[in-house]
Amino acid sequence: MRNALVVALALSMFACGTRDEQKAPTEAPVVVVESAASQASKLALMAPPGDSADDRSVRALIEAARKNPLKEESWISLGRAWIKKARTSADPGFYLNANACADVALELAKDSKLALDLKGLVLLNDHKFEEARALSESIVKKHPDDPMAFGTLSDALAEMGRDEEAARAAQEMVDLKPNLPSYSRASYMQWLRGDDKGALESARLAIDSGDTKEKEPRAWVLVQAAMIFWHRGDLDGATAGFDQALAFYPEFPPALVGRGRTLLAKGDGKGAADVLGRAYKASPLVETAWLLGDARLLAGDTAGASEAYAAVEKEGKKSDPRTLSLFYSTRNEKPVQALALAEDEYKVRKDIYTEDALAFALYRNGRLSEAKDAIARARRLHTNDARILFHEGAIRIAAGERTSGQAEVRRALALAPRFDVVGSREAAELIKN
Numbered sequence: 001m002r003n004a005l006v007v008a009l010a011l012s013m014f015a016c017g018t019r020d021e022q023k024a025p026t027e028a029p030v031v032v033v034e035s036a037a038s039q040a041s042k043l044a045l046m047a048p049p050g051d052s053a054d055d056r057s058v059r060a061l062i063e064a065a066r067k068n069p070l071k072e073e074s075w076i077s078l079g080r081a082w083i084k085k086a087r088t089s090a091d092p093g094f095y096l097n098a099n100a101c102a103d104v105a106l107e108l109a110k111d112s113k114l115a116l117d118l119k120g121l122v123l124l125n126d127h128k129f130e131e132a133r134a135l136s137e138s139i140v141k142k143h144p145d146d147p148m149a150f151g152t153l154s155d156a157l158a159e160m161g162r163d164e165e166a167a168r169a170a171q172e173m174v175d176l177k178p179n180l181p182s183y184s185r186a187s188y189m190q191w192l193r194g195d196d197k198g199a200l201e202s203a204r205l206a207i208d209s210g211d212t213k214e215k216e217p218r219a220w221v222l223v224q225a226a227m228i229f230w231h232r233g234d235l236d237g238a239t240a241g242f243d244q245a246l247a248f249y250p251e252f253p254p255a256l257v258g259r260g261r262t263l264l265a266k267g268d269g270k271g272a273a274d275v276l277g278r279a280y281k282a283s284p285l286v287e288t289a290w291l292l293g294d295a296r297l298l299a300g301d302t303a304g305a306s307e308a309y310a311a312v313e314k315e316g317k318k319s320d321p322r323t324l325s326l327f328y329s330t331r332n333e334k335p336v337q338a339l340a341l342a343e344d345e346y347k348v349r350k351d352i353y354t355e356d357a358l359a360f361a362l363y364r365n366g367r368l369s370e371a372k373d374a375i376a377r378a379r380r381l382h383t384n385d386a387r388i389l390f391h392e393g394a395i396r397i398a399a400g401e402r403t404s405g406q407a408e409v410r411r412a413l414a415l416a417p418r419f420d421v422v423g424s425r426e427a428a429e430l431i432k433n
Contacts, residue, residue, distance in 0.1 A: 040107070041069075043100035044078060052282070054085045065101075072112060075105040079118045083125055084216070088253065088283040090319055095126045113143050120152040124159075129348060132156040140172075147177040154185055161350030163192075163381060180210040184221050191228055192352070194382040199228055219249035226258055231384055233416040235262050253283035260291055265418035269298025286312055286320040290327050294421040321345045326357045328364075330422050335364040352378045352388070360391045368399045386412040386419035390427045397430055406431050 045062050048055040061078040068074045079101030086094035099122045105115035116139050123132035136153035139146055154169035167189050173182040183206035191199035203225035210218040226241025239262045245255035256279035263272035272295035280288045293308030316324025321341040328338035339361040346358050359374035375392045389412035396405030409427050418424050 040100040040103040072105045072108045075101045076114045098122045117148045129156045129159045147173045180206045192381045215249040219245045219252045223254045253279045286316045286323045322357050329360040356388050363395045371395045386416035
C-alpha cells in the first residue's frame with residue numbers, strides 16, 4: 001500500500017491546480033481510473049483560490065506536504081489549515097480538502113490517532129454531529145489517552161443536547177491534558193450552567209496555559225472570556241477583552257464581531273458598522289451579516305442594511321438555518337419559514353440555542369404549548385443569556401402567565417439592557433404595563 005501511495009503522491013504533484021482551473025480537451029478524452037489515494041492527495045493539494053492569510057497558510061503547508069509526502073504530520077497540519085479556511089470563509093466545501101488530508105495520513109499510518117482526530121474535527125465543523133460523536137467514541141475506546149478525541153466528543157455531545165455526557169468528556173480532556181483547549185471547553189460548560197465565576201477562572205487558566213506563538217487559540221479564549229462580560233451587561237469589561245484579543249491578534253474576526261456588539265449596545269451604529277464590516281469581509285458568517293445590518297440601520301444607512309440582511313437570508317438558507325430562523329423570528333417576519341428552518345436544524349442539533357430558536361419560532365406561529373415545552377428545554381441549564389430569558393418571558397406572557405413572564409423579561413433587561421437591537425425594544429414594550 002505504501003508503494004502505491006508513493007506513486008499516487010508523485011503523480012498528484014503534477015496534477016493539482018486551483019478550484020477554478022478548467023481546460024478544454026484538445027482531443028478525445030481518455031478515461032483514467034485513479035486510486036483512492038491518488039484522488040485524496042489531489043484534493044488535499046488543491047491550491048486555494050484566494051490570497052487571504054488563510055490561503056497563504058494553506059499554500060505553505062501544501063508545499064511542505066509536497067516536500068515530505070511520506071510524513072504523516074505534514075498532512076495533519078495541512079488538514080487543520082483547510083478546516084480553518086472552511087470555518088473562516090464559511091465555505092463548507094473546504095472540509096472536503098481537510099478530509100482528503102486525513103485519508104492520505106491514514107494511508108500512511110493505519111489507525112493514526114492524529115488522522116482520526118482530524119476526521120473528527122472535519123465532521124464536527126461540518127455539523128455532522130452524530131458522525132463526529134460515533135467516530136470520537138471509537139477513538140477513545142482504542143486510545144483512552146487522546147485528549148483531542150475527548151474534546152471533539154464533548155463538542156459533538158453538547159451540540160446534540162447530551163449535556164451531562166458532554167461535561168464528562170470535557171472533564172476527561174482536562175484530566176488528561178490541562179491546557180488551553182481543555183480549559184476553554186471547561187469554561188464554556190461552566191458558563192452554560194450559569195457559573196460565570198467558574199467560567200472566568202477556567203478561561204484565565206486557558207489563557208495562561210496557551211502558547212503565545214499560536215495566535216488564534218489564545219485570541220479565541222480572550223473573546224470567549226469577553227463574551228461572558230458581554231452577557232453580564234458589563235460592556236466596559238467586554239470591550240477590554242475584545243481589545244486585548246485584537247492587540248494580540250489584529251483583525252481577528254470573532255474579536256471584531258465582539259467589538260461591534262459592544263458598540264451597537266452603546267448606540268454607536270457607525271463605529272459598529274465599521275468593525276463589523278471588516279469582520280464580515282474576513283469571515284462572512286450569517287450572524288455577522290445580521291449584526292452588520294443592524295449597525296448600518298442604526299447609522300442611517302438603509303441601503304447598506306438591506307444589503308446585509310439580504311446576505312443573511314441568502315447565506316442562512318445554505319449554511320446556517322438556525323441563525324436565519326432566529327433572524328426571522330426576532331424581526332417577526334416569515335414565521336412559517338422560521339419554524340421550518342428551526343425544525344430542520346432540530347433534527348440534528350438539540351443544544352440550548354437550537355431549542356431556543358425552535359421555541360421562539362413556535363411562539364411566532366402561535367403554538368404556545370409547544371413553545372413553552374421548547375423554551376423550558378432551552379432553559380434547562382440556567383444559562384445567563386438575556387435573549388433566551390426574554391424569549392421565555394414573551395412566551396409566558398402570551399400563554400397568560402403575565403406576572404412570571406414580565407419577571408423574566410425584566411431579568412433579561414437587567415442582565416443585558418441592549419442584548420439585541422430589535423429584541424431589547426420588544427422586551428421593553430412587554431413590561432410597560
